[in-house]
Amino acid sequence: MKSFLLIALVLLSFSTYADSGIFYSEGGNLFPVQETSISMQKEILRFTYTPEGLVVDVFFEFNNPGETRTEIVGFVVPPCMTYEDIDFNFDVEKEMRHPYVYDFIAAQNGSILPYKVTKYESRGFSTTIDGVEERDVIYYFNVTFEPGVTKLYNHYVFKGSKYRNEDFLYRLKTGKMWANQTIEDFTMIIDASGQWFELPATLSKSIAAMAYEINGVGKISEIQGDPNKIHAYLTCGYLSLHCTNLKPDYDINLSFKSLSSKYYDFSEIYTNDFNIELPSLHWIIGSDDAKRYEGEFEGITLEAIQDMINFVYSIHGYTFGGKDFYHYFEKFSWYIPNPQLSENDIKFTVEEQAFLTALINERAKRN
Template sequence: MKGILFIFFLLLSIVGYANDGAYFMSGNQLIPIKETSIEVRKEILSLKRVNNDFLEVTVDYTFFNPEKKVKTILVGFEAFSPSGDADFFPKNGQHPYMSDFTVNLNKEILSYEISYVSTENHNKKFSLQEIEKNREELDFAEFYYVYHFNATFKPGENHLVHTYMFRLSGSVDYLYDFEYILTAANRWANNQIDDFTLNIDMGNYQDFYINQTFFKSVERWTINGSGEKISNFMKEYRMSEGDTASAFFIQNGTLQFKEKNFHPKGELFLFNPRFFLIKNTFSLENNLPFNKDVAVFFDEIENKEALKVLQNLPYARRGYIFTNQVLKDYYEKMPWYVPNKEYVPEPNKLEEAELKWLNDLEKIKVKNTN
């Protein structure tokens, strides 16, 4: 595309992770780069975690063209450059940690181009040669990626499906985190999404937290399966200046948020913090994680009772109702524990990560064996 590329949205400030992590990318809505009368009637945003470290994103839009003739507009998708330990240089011209970018409008696959736009001056684009020079002189990128394409909307409703895959960010603070710019949707003609749905599938036996930037309580969320949800669970301290976050503990199934006439005032920030890296000795005063993928995070175990609690963690995740008083008292205090009268422990059906957890426990010293 020739000429100047104008971006009609505000960029979020990027927090550099230095050498303690890699910020791979941040996803954005599809938005019109040029002024338009096109409206967003419906959006279904689906996030699915795959192979632990990747997120599959599918966005299903219904647009409405109120005019009596077709209208072609330039649409852009923004992705921040990687920083920290990640290489920000384009791979085959594309974002190095993003793949399978597709846009399907009314059952037609659209071609796209990629521009590298300055973070300081939105009117300036970089060439690959300039980026290579930047790479040699700096350990961070001064540009972001913009995937852009021409979209021709027929009169009335238009169906657009947008997909991509990218690697989840991680750091010393987070096992993973994901940011999605919701407010860009307000740039369309109707200044909102008439019917918005957000589906999240992070896998079974997972806990994650979402900043309450576009919702007030977990009552707006539905667990399609089994699990627990808690409003105002914690303060997220790094990416969003201490926003209150809700907690979601998913035994199985998916999480869903729905709202009509959705005019978001904040962005989606989903994260899983590393709570458990500071303890050397595990005792009954310490909380245990719900996340099945967590590794042993202590050097020794206080006593035999604490060991028994640790050995029963996989069964507590599934809601086993304990008769042992120590186990009963401990797990009933866990915010994620949901009793299940139907569950019968089956060690041979535990997840691979849980079997590793039990195996690793055998290598940990028990401090007091009396």
């Protein structure tokens, strides 16, 4: 039985890496090959952003024009972003999972498959594919490709590590390793209400810009100075992409922006507009403790303090009373005004509330 590896997910520190390609095993080593018979007819990729972690669902549909073949299919999951983030005491084979992956499911044609989990280094595997290392973890199982269509499904929840960030990479380029070097029918869904994120403008050299669509309330904006990426903000709903005969030349890089990123965006433009430099707050603004901001607003005018308070409200679409504020915040890609929203309707995150409390306390001291 020849074995191949369908690298369908790779996660690093709340980051997602996903490849789909075929490999064969020889002497314990894995080598990438060009699959000459089985084609990838369909891939549906869904990311669901939650406070607890990233939920990933991937559906593949393959066509085997030849005889029945039983292969080894594997999903590779690196342990983390950095060596410092590795739990060396975690027994992958005993626990039957990656230390940060939960609820893993592999299924074929609607039936859940038994799988095994091991570390790459313990099996002596090696590969020349970028991003796959000896420390990686592999979920692997047998798949029988009958003549015709075979459907594979993968699901898991990644709950992050102690160095959690919000950058995601899904490797799409290896979709060209199948028979037709094409993903015949590709769909991506990003379900991330309330999130501001960055994504690639295109996935193929032959397509200048992908036809992303907002299903709900949100907006897509160009990034000044970077034609290869765009911003998307979703008040509610999801972003989708559907295309046919995709020959992927680029991977899917997603970067979900934090409060710190939004504040940096606001402060940079605010400084350019009014020639008033706001405090950087780079290492503080993600804190849930208002006391961390003590002493950070020295030299900042009362008017600027109020504008920073307005910034926190604007994140949630607050429209303010005056048209000047309304029109000013419209220039930001993360602002969508909601005329029905009142102050009491807003549910601040703990980080936003800490920042807001510190600003209100500072304003009170000035009055």
